[in-house]
Amino acid sequence: INGAEAPTVQLNDGHKMPVVALGTGRGTAPGSESVEEVRRAVLDAISVGYRHIDTAAIYNDEAQVGAGVGDAIAKGLVKREDLFITTKLWNDKHAKEAVVPALRESLRKLNLDYVDLYLIHFPTATKADGSPDSIDYLDTWRGMEEARQLGLVRSIGVSNFNSTQLQRVYDSSQVKPAVNQFEVNPTMTQEPLVKLCKKLNVAVMAYSPFGFLVSRKNADAPPPKADDPELVKMAAKYGKTTSQIVLRYLIERGLTPIPKSTNKERIAQNIDLFDFQLTEDEVAIISKFNKNVRVIHPVGMKDYPNYPFVTEEPSV
Ligand code: NDP
Known part of the structure; x- marks a missing residue:
């Protein structure tokens, strides 16, 4: 019982992406x-x-991700081509001509010739000191297309783009975004943005998949918590933990969750999701927890150009 047979989703560029990714971002x-x-x-x-690992330049752990991948290959567990490695471009490298050098730096740290997926981490551009910059993310996207052309990355996409921003990139690009990575969990169900992504055939990676289920600093966080009666009932029915129920909920919705753990048992638990299915009713019960409350809201950038989380997503 593990994820060795973890299914994949077909991206709009023909590549296949494994549907559970190990998160390596370790918070603030x-x-x-x-x-x-x-x-x-x-x-x-x-x-x-696991065959999919999610990292980013800003996590400062690309070297450790690369070393872990190197260890696994050296042990004969996998070959490079069996793995799907995602990394992300940080906000201070949004100038078109900065993208390829930033990716080359990530590749150097990862000790890889290419990554499978490169994402614009956030639509908002900053200068190196974190102050706002006015670079249009369409220019950044041109740099992403160039990186793909050079073979440094197979698939390109975005992260934290709202509906308007995603549609704008989609409408004005040669290579369409293959992925949008954003927060989805029981208190942030994101139906409108998920619906738009499905319509455009853009795959969704769901970050902070547990929402407020696991321990978070915010004591006033909305339900569900790990001991929520509805989730406990489902967990008992399927012989799973409530964490697994929430991850499976995201999979039932066609999303690729990115559970982060550095604990061996929880790492194993978080991919042991493929021997049961939730019913439509159970999915609906979990979706009812929605409060449009985010775990991640980088409010320090809220007045910057292109800050994405300003309005509720329009329905599509
Ligand atoms: P998660 O929802 O993955 O929660 C992580 C927390 O859950 C950790 O404290 C972890 O502790 C705990 N945990 C993991 N598995 C279990 C389990 N089975 N039962 C109980 N507790 C568990 O949130 P993150 O915010 O870390 O998001 C996940 C990943 O998504 C990040 O690592 C990153 O890769 C990506 N991300 C991307 C963002 C973006 O802007 N694109 C923003 C935020 C995240 P422990 O390690 O001790 O198990």
Whole structure:
């Protein structure tokens, strides 16, 4: 019982993306968790069947992700071509001519010749000091297309783009975004944006998949928590944990969850999702928790050009 047979989704450019990714972003408290843990977490994940690892330049762990991947290959667990590695372009590298050098730097740290997926991490551009910049993300997208042309990346996409921004890139690009990665969980169900992505055939990666289920600083966080009676009932019915119920909920909706864990048992648990299915009614029950409340809201950038989380998503 592991994810060795983890299914894939077909991207709009013909590549296949495994539907559970190991998250390696470790939140906003750098130093609270040793980056060295990431190397072991990546190896543990690949050992139990993960084939998709999610990192980003801003996580400062691409070297550890690369080392974990290297360990797994050296042990003969997988070959490079069996893996799907995602990384992301940070906000201060949005100038068209900055994209390829930024990706080359990520590849150097990862010790890879190419990544499978490169995402614009956030639509908002900043200068190196974090102050706002006015670069249009369409210019950034041209840099992404060039990186793909050079063979440094197979698929390109975006992250944290709202409906308007996604549609704008889609309408004015040669290579369409293959993926939009954004927050989806029981309190942030994102029906309108998911619906638009389905219409455009843009695959969705769901970050912070547990929402407020797991321990978060916010004591006033909305339900569900891990001991929620509805989730506990489903967990008992299927012999799973409530965490697994929430991940399976995202899979039933056709999304690719990105559970982060550095704990070996939880890493294994988070991909042990393919021997049961939720009913439509159960999916609807979980969707009813929606409050449009985000775990991740980088309010420090809220007045910057192209900040994405300003309005509710329009219905499509
Ligand atoms: P998650 O919803 O993955 O929650 C992570 C927390 O859940 C950790 O504290 C982890 O602890 C705990 N946990 C993991 N598995 C279980 C389990 N089975 N039972 C109980 N607790 C569990 O949130 P994140 O915000 O970390 O998001 C996941 C990933 O998504 C990130 O790592 C990153 O890769 C990506 N991301 C992308 C963003 C973007 O802007 N594109 C923004 C935010 C995240 P432990 O490690 O101890 O198990």
